[in-house]
Amino acid sequence: MELLIFILNDSDTLEKIMVEFANMGIKGSTIIDSVGMANVLSGCEEFSLFSSLSMLMNNGRTSNYTVLTVLKKERVSKALEIINDVTGGLDKAGTGIAFTVPLGQVIGGSFN
Template identity: 70%
Template sequence: MEVLIFVLNDPRDLEEIMVEFTNIGISGSTIIDTVGMANILSSCEDASMFSSLQLLLNKGRSSNKTVFTVLKKERIEQALEIINKVTGGLNGPGNGIAFTIPVNRVFGGSFQQN
């Protein structure tokens, strides 16, 4: 098992990703509102150059969505394909980031289905 964590810079893509996840049998994710470092620094007087950086990377948005999904290793690529399809690719500037972390033990939840 692994936890797939991805930061989605455009929250408008979230619903489509969740629907696509459901279509392939991924039925559980936890979603939290998050704010990136560039956004915090943009309001800091000592870091005024970050204001422009934040606007460029986040296209004027002040928050992100961070999604946590526990999956079997063989499901990770399917999930990443969906994320890349909907966002236009995480390699594009300001679209987001994804990574996985190995999971040793899970208690509760419906992860067995994923």
């Protein structure tokens, strides 16, 4: 099993990804409101440059979404493909990031 973690800025993108995940048979994800480092530093006088950078990169948004999804290893590639397709590519600045972490044991939940 793998833990897919992705951080996105756009709630519309998140909703579309969740719909595609459901269509793929992924039954659950945990979604957490989160704040990036640039937003935290934007209020700090020493790093006032971060304020303008943060606003540019996030189109004025002050929060983003961290999504946690436990998947069988063979489903990770398809999930990442969905994320990239819906967002137009995570390689675009300010879009987000995705990565996986291998899981040793998982108790609870149901996974296809």
